[in-house]
Amino acid sequence: MKKLIAISLVSWVLLMACKKQDNPLFQQPHDNIYFDFTDDEKSTRIDSFFYSFALYPEKSTDTIMLPVKVSGSRVHYDRWFKVKVIDSATTAQPGLHYKALDTAYKIPADSGGGFLPIIMYVADPALIDRSVTIKLQLISSSQLSNDFPAFDTAKITFSNRLEEPVWWAVWIGELGVYSRVKHELFIRTSGTTELQTDMSDWQSTPLTLFYIRQFRAFMMDPIGRTPDYKDKGYAIGQQDDGTYYFYNTGNPDKKYPLEFNSADGRYYFHDENGNRIVPQ
Incomplete structure (x- = not known):
């Protein structure tokens, strides 16, 4: 997945682009603030992140740390x-999907820019089935204007949630x-998020097949293999009724239940439709 300039404090997975724009002019009667997003690969300005x-x-x-810059002098x-x-243009709810915005954000002294932190939450179970959007707009303050719409x-x-990738x-x-x-x-288990999009x-190909074989x-044997992923925070838990589940210790609320099949003595996961996931 291609990295854009928007930076996460602990991770970053940002995509998509909009249209080219000219850089803001610096000959302004007062200092201005603007978002500074660029897709380095395409030299294209962007305003949408996924x-x-x-x-x-x-x-x-x-x-997500959204970069902002000052057009004008440093002080x-x-x-x-x-x-x-x-x-x-916003469907996300403050408190449920993201932390409500602060009154103002700092541009450090002697700096030409800073960041706008947007803190997102995943607790809402509806996010498994739908996306939410936050649309933000810079506004003028007593110290920095907004003259670049x-x-x-x-x-x-x-x-x-995930969407089916082309490589699948x-x-x-x-x-x-x-x-x-x-x-x-x-x-979680292969060691990659991407595979080849063709076999040319x-x-x-050997590396791709290695990833698939890991999975x-x-x-x-999910219970037997889970210790191999201990260093990544994965573990097997057990509910009061004896049901085992696979999870990451960093987010224990996200569980993948396992069902024991007495016919072959193996454990299986189920997909979002309730179908047993059978290894190929």
């Missing part, structure tokens, strides 16, 4: 900028029919 907690099972919260004292939520908004869309169809013979739960377990690069070995 994040999925499903990629990070150990996290119940995460922070030897802290300055403060303000931001508001555009309610008409083409650079004053940012949109963050996030969820706790390429390797469906090895992975089987797609499901979100299977995809999550693949990411024969030099990369399949775990699915064949």
Whole structure:
């Protein structure tokens, strides 16, 4: 997944782009604040970011740091900028999906920029089935104005679900029919979030097959293989009724229950539709 300039405190998975813009002019009668987002690969300005907690099972919260810059002079004292939520374009709820915004945010002394931290939460179970959006707009303060309307908004869309990647169809013979739960377990146990999108690069195929075999070995014996992932925070828990489940100690509320099948003496996961996930 390509990294953009928006930075997470503990992780960053940000995607997508908008349209090219010219850089703000610096010949202004007063100092201004603006969002500074650039896709380095395409030299394109962006204003939309996408994040999925499903990629990070150990996290119940995460922070996206949106970079802002000052157009104008640097000064030897802290300055403060303000931001508001555009309610008409926002579906996320403060307190439930994200931490409510502060009154103002600091641009450190002798600095030409800073960051706007947006703290997101994953507790809402509805995020497994839908995404929510926060749209933000910089507003003028007594110290910093907002005279660049083409650079004053940012949109963050996030969820706790995955979508079927292009590469799954390429390797469906090895992975089987797609499901979100299977995809999550693949990411947890394979050691990668991406596979080849075609089979033309024969030099990369052995590594791809290694990732797939790691996943399949775990699915064949999840309880026996879980200790191999202890250093990544994974463990097997047991409920009061004796049911085992796979989870990450960093986010114990996210559980993957295991069902024992007496016919073959093995444990199986189930997907989001209740179907047993059978290793290929």
